[in-house]
Amino acid sequence: MEGKLVLADGSVFSGTMLGPLHTVGEVVFNTGMTGYQEVLTDPSYCGQIVTMTYPLIGNYGVAASFNQSRQPYVRGFVIGELCSTPSNWRAENSLAEFLKRHRIPCLYGVDTRALTRRIRASGVMMGVLAPARMGHEEALALLSNADVVHLVEKVTTPIVYRLPRTGPRVVVMDFGVKRNILESLARLGCDLTVVPAATTAETILAMEPDGVFLSNGPGDPKEVSYAIETVKKLVGRKPIFGICLGHQILALALGGDTYKLKFGHRGANHPVKDLATGRVFITSQNHGYAVAETSLHGTDLVVTHRAVNDGTVEGLRHRTLPVFSVQYHPEAAPGPHDNMYLFQQFYQLMTKEV
Ligand SMILES: NC(=O)CC[C@H](N)C(=O)O
Numbered sequence: 001m002e003g004k005l006v007l008a009d010g011s012v013f014s015g016t017m018l019g020p021l022h023t024v025g026e027v028v029f030n031t032g033m034t035g036y037q038e039v040l041t042d043p044s045y046c047g048q049i050v051t052m053t054y055p056l057i058g059n060y061g062v063a064a065s066f067n068q069s070r071q072p073y074v075r076g077f078v079i080g081e082l083c084s085t086p087s088n089w090r091a092e093n094s095l096a097e098f099l100k101r102h103r104i105p106c107l108y109g110v111d112t113r114a115l116t117r118r119i120r121a122s123g124v125m126m127g128v129l130a131p132a133r134m135g136h137e138e139a140l141a142l143l144s145n146a147d148v149v150h151l152v153e154k155v156t157t158p159i160v161y162r163l164p165r166t167g168p169r170v171v172v173m174d175f176g177v178k179r180n181i182l183e184s185l186a187r188l189g190c191d192l193t194v195v196p197a198a199t200t201a202e203t204i205l206a207m208e209p210d211g212v213f214l215s216n217g218p219g220d221p222k223e224v225s226y227a228i229e230t231v232k233k234l235v236g237r238k239p240i241f242g243i244c245l246g247h248q249i250l251a252l253a254l255g256g257d258t259y260k261l262k263f264g265h266r267g268a269n270h271p272v273k274d275l276a277t278g279r280v281f282i283t284s285q286n287h288g289y290a291v292a293e294t295s296l297h298g299t300d301l302v303v304t305h306r307a308v309n310d311g312t313v314e315g316l317r318h319r320t321l322p323v324f325s326v327q328y329h330p331e332a333a334p335g336p337h338d339n340m341y342l343f344q345q346f347y348q349l350m351t352k353e354v
Helices: 036-041 095-101 112-122 136-143 151-155 179-187 201-206 225-234 245-253 341-351
Strands: 002-007 012-018 023-030 048-052 076-078 106-108 125-131 161-163 169-174 191-196 211-214 240-243 258-274 280-291 301-307 313-318 323-326
Touching (some): 002 106, 002 136, 012 095, 023 076, 023 112, 036 048, 036 095, 048 112, 112 258, 125 136, 169 179, 169 225, 179 191, 179 341, 201 225, 211 245, 225 245, 240 245, 240 341, 245 258, 245 280, 245 323, 258 313, 280 313, 323 341
Parallel strands (some): 023 048, 169 211, 211 240, 240 323
Antiparallel strands (some): 002 012, 002 125, 012 106, 023 125, 258 280, 258 301, 301 313, 313 323
16 A cells, blocks of 8 residues: 655655554654664664664564564654565564564655655654555644653563572663663673562662663653652662663763753664773664753763764763763664673672672
8 A cells, every 4th residue: 555654844755555554653763774673672662653774674584583572662664675585594574574463554665865864854753654545634633642652651561570590680670671681681690680660769679689770761761750769769779770761861860961862863883982992882872862961060970982973972970889871772682792891891890899
């Protein structure tokens, strides 16, 4: 069926529609050449319609081992060529089958680079995926009904669960954690207890962890005010490591501020500079918000990493406490594995004699 993406500014991008009839979400672009299945199943994309700038998508099919959570969380997918003849020894199915099974609307045959240029010029905005025959006004009217709040509550674990190992005990605050973060910690031997986002500091401290991990997740960090309050009570009590939304929540808990970027950083090739060594790492990223550097004056936070492309804050550490965070995704999935050492750093903070 012929379909279209209508952006809030009225621009229209045409293509062929696969799956359910319409969906509304914030339209964002990802510049990764691969990793489409990890993107689809990363809970941080909950509430968003994702477009891939790379024009050939689906070439290596899908496999359960690439999933980053139980199900895809994107609201819709907008791509160039949808490959129907995947080739990979691990492929279990085609991307089209995967999208259909999970009822993820996909518009393909789209000039996604033109779409990306539009988003870069105007900033991220809401959009609707709809059949071509839907009237323009009707499509635009759907935008006002978009339900894109309380996203963390939609993706966090409803129950406490454990991944037992013999190493340091880590409580993972699950704001929408990616599987490869849990696996990266478990591989080091960390004994993991994953808790719902709204778990109180008292409950977490009663578990007597050696450290607390703050996960990635969707939406505006200021929306999860209860988690900011929890983290305030944990700082100074336990070593803390935060990634992406966890990094933003940590900054807010320690008196910093966050803001929305014009079009965010999403891809597998974002250069980040470690300010202590001057070394540049290539990182995987997926964020629309960032920590405001000027807000850090007078707090106990020090900027450790900076994005090379736009100079925004990419890493923080506490001046005196074993507390640090990064805005990017060291667990990759998809992306380069260069930043796995950060999990080791957390491990060392938890195990060193004090
Ligand atoms: N990957 C993440 O954790 C994303 C964090 C936050 N939702 C943002 O868009 O900035």
